[in-house]
Amino acid sequence: MLKQLYLAVLFCTAISALSFAQILEPVKWKGSANKISDTEYELVFTATIDDGWAIYSQKDLGGFAPQTLFEFEKEAGKYELIGETSEPQVAPKFDEIFQEDVIKFKKQAVFRQRIRLLDETLNIVKAYVEYQTCDDAKCIPGDFDFNIALDGSKFAIEAVELDERSRALSEALNLNIKGKDKYEATVNVEEKTSLGIFFLGFLGGLIALLTPCVFPMIPLTVSFFTKSSGENKKGVFNSILYGVFIFLIYALLSLPFHLIDSLDPEILNNISTNVTLNIIFFAVFIAFAFSFFGYYELTLPSSWSNALDSKANKIGGFIGIFFMALTLAIVSFSCTGPILGTLLGSSLTADGGAMQLTLGMSGFGLALALPFTLFAMFPKWLNTLPKSGGWLNTVKVVLGFIELALALKFLSNADLVEHWGLLKREIFIGLWIIIGIGLVLYLFGKIKFPHDGPLNKLGGFRITTAILFLAFVIYLIPGLTNTKYANLKLLSGFPPPLFYSIYDKDSECPLNLNCYKDLDEGIAVAKAENKPIMLDFTGWACVNCRKMEEQVWSTSDVYDMLSEQYVVISLYVDDNKDLPESEQFQFLRPNGSAKTIKSIGNKWATLQTINFENNSQPFYALLNHDMELLNATKGYTPDEDEYYQWLLEGLGNFNKN
Template sequence: MKTVILILFCFFLSYDHGYAQVVSGISVKSNKWSKNVVEVEIRGEINKGWIVYSQDNQSIGLNGLKMEVNNAEIEFGSPKQRCTPVIINDDLFNNVPLAVFKGHFAFSQLLHFKGSIPGRLNILLSGFASKGQKFLPITDTLNLVIDADNKSSHVVLDITSLEISKPLSNCGIGKSESHYSILAIFLLGFAGGLLGLLTPCVFPMIPLTVSWFSGQSVNKASGIKNGMLYGIFIISIYLLGSLPFHLISGLKPELLNSLSTNVWVNLFFFGVFVFFALSFFGLFEITVSGKLTNKADSKSDLGSIAGIFFMALTLALVSFSCTGPILGSLLVGSLSSSSGAWALTAGMGGFGLALALPFTLFAMFPSWMKALPKSGGWLAVFKKSLAFVEVGLAFKFLSNADLVDHWGILPREVFIGIWLLIAMLLAAYLLGAFERSANLNGRKKIGYGRIASGGIVLMFAIYLGAGLFNKSSLELLSGFPPPTSYSLFKHNKTHEGGIKPDVMNDYQAALALSKKTGKPLMLDFTGWACVNCRKMEENVWTKPEVAAYIRSHFVLISLYVDDRKELPLDQQFMYGKKEIKSVGDLYATMESVNFKQVTQPLYVLLSKDEKLLNTPVGYTPDTGEYLKWLQCGFEASRK
């Protein structure tokens, strides 16, 4: 017992010194002994002055080097030393003789698999090392490829009979989703820029900017030139904000798509949006360093072009406390786009354009300022109203994480109930309920615009209430709440008429069913956190003609590319340099490899012998167009 306490004391005593590099050049290899047995050998170099404790010190309670695999289907044999340890009297353990490795170490172990041997394994190497009075743990995760040819024989990733460029029929060519996504993100950014204009950090800057330009411009022509330069610089500054995303090596659309459905990323954005909301409510102010803004402002007195640039930079920095949350929303929107960093560039360009337009026009034509409404209390009301919206958006990201990891904490009715509460609180705020309760001796006059806005929000709350009690499918919000299948009730009335997949996340089972029934396959590449997927399921698949046609003519399989459920060990493998570990990994890779797409939804029609029937399509909200595509593919299967 004393020795164990001594080990713990040494560990905590030395931990403050930091995790030093103890071993290097670690290698792992395997040797297949039989159908279910593999020998794994690990070797490594020990840095000068360090010693690593071997497995022969169990008598004093000191664990030596060992390998572990987090899987109950594997049994370990006894470890075998592949190099001889030396015996030393260790000062750290009262000069007790201990077996240690110096310079290098090597040991092996037999792994007995209850099922078939997988193609890859993650092995945790652990142990302890010391140098003088330092005593540190060793932990390292090693990726072992057992047999490069053993890629889960019953899991098919490549559809060898498929020719993506030669479908059996040329009908059903879908719209270019990448262009649609870039345009959508640009418009989203433009709308965000317009919202940013109405915040208290930006709107009062307009007259200040115009007065600055009036002093700088000697005539109308120079005023127009300076105003145009100012607008160009504003747009350029926001475009430059997306530049780092283009410079990141290996940034691909599928990476951004994976990030958008990552549980921790969604939880992070949930926290960020709550943080921004609290700022908009006035609990604290988000500001850029005063030193930075003052320095940029001081540079605005430089020569004409340089001064205009720093004036634009000052605007971007000073307004960040209000535009930051909106830009954060824009960043999130670009994550799920198939166009990668270009979508973010388009969004930032749209934001900068919307923000630059009024400043540019008023700088060019100062007389237009007379038509501009005066800043005042309405700006504070607008900012707090945005705070309620930020809270609602925060719960959307929490819902994404809940759906992907299947926690069950935000089913459809709970999510709608939260949004309903937020809408009612916003309506009460706009209609002055909080001001009246805080000021009982006098009633503050509420403007007509605020009353109208409160009425609109109240109608939205009533609309949400109908969805909460299953009286409406909330078609206008389709894709934002969780799907109707993710409900507190076993039978959700709003989902009547919809269709359920014949098979979920099992391509081989669906293919077998297709061959048995003679029906062609309909592949639905989808995601738990995919907004457009929910729109298709709730607005198009629920149409009687579409639902009936799919049920009677196809074997429908839904493949979730963001499903985090781990595959059985014998179905995990390496595909090139990519690790296929989860259900989502498998079907996301299957989509990109076979159909050269990374977006969801993606609908693919295959014959029972895996021939491509027509061109795959993505999000297609037009019911007639979608039904025509289905009919075209089925007709191709009969040829």
């Protein structure tokens, strides 16, 4: 529930679209050499990485994550490598983008390679690195040529002469796109603010207010403050102070996580993606659920609350009020603990989780504190509060079902990391359907729990709530099928991904569309069928690409348009599969150096940069058979109507010709 909304903040990317060109370069490389002896040197390759971005290990962990690859131009008889290129020692961890264990580096990464000179007159060592850099929404391919002078002097790049085959293949990458002067790229940005995180915590606090541990305390506490003081103004002031202390207590609970985060910025994400801890979270949430069902109570030691209550009575004043607020936090733990646990589990899934946790906890504390202050300021409002009764236990049981559903997410995280295959997408959704049916039956009085009293009649609110949950269950049912309706876009990213399925997929294209992954083949089909072309520059690791496919392409109008009116050519810029040797070549950069086009991803990434001066994904271009733009290119566009109108405009311009 809260997790996905928290994670949505991570997908927000500030992309500037001041001009048609949009070349991103989040990684800066620098090469140097350390002399070890007269014949041995250590080559040092330093990557300085922008905030929010990362590069990946040289190690192949057997998944989709891109590797950082170094190549050394060995001049015959000049030098030899000693061992392998070293890299920072970072443990593998589960990555939300790739849904697998990866090794990635942030801020800075230093790679080292020792060499032994066989010719002591050698002064220049040439090397090349190829890498992918990713943030939380997209991945960008990159490469860099090193020309390292062993004596530390500057080295001027020598122009490279390409052979005839490389020149021909390089020229083939230039599609000579026409019409670029007519249109500007349009880039849509999805923005979320910290206010949204705070609001989610506030919502959690409001839910906690409706539990049996907190709700009855409101009139009791307000009455204490307004009656224990001879002056009503003083009672109001004390109740305000009580509310302030409640807010501070919950906000301060997040401070230890800031200390942990400052010691190791990766530790919170390591915690959230650790298999063992995800299993522990799963077990804890199951325990919380059955506590809410009324089978037992999870409380902090009563000696704590008794001691604090005693101090509050003895000390009095500001300090006494603080201890009263702390007593409330401890006494209400059996109800607030699961909600706080949800905030904790949600916040620790992201970089910067400590700040998210502070914002969420502050919102929670504010929502919990406000009633005590407002009802003290306006005592007559107390008469409008519903009386405590069985409805409070109903709220608690409903929360128990929700905790049960959330527990499955943590088990799913561990399952995805270890590839157990226990919770494939359809199984996960099926379990949610069972939990939802159980909740509906409970609300209609067909299931009872230990603390439930006799249900004489169904209230309107209970019936309405049951109908809403029943509607949610019905919404989930198509998720069990192997159809386009299985894409539950309102829950995008929360269940296991679409590819983690019990069904065999007919197509390797998104949503089983009939797309092409080879440019020449796709163009030939477009000409044969007389259809316009949609170039889809995408990536296996591109989160916003998946969001476009699952939330926008899946809508009926857009899907029908793509499947019937266009030839979709999806070019994966992070595909590490090597091209056949006959198709590998040298590409001449503008600075005169050469870049080796070795993999499929190299080829498509270079093609995108050459033709569109853009290297971010997703990136869409509509073309006719003469490689003329039909309208403006598009970036991430979460509005399906806007995207459909863009496709419609392109189709109309194609048919005019």
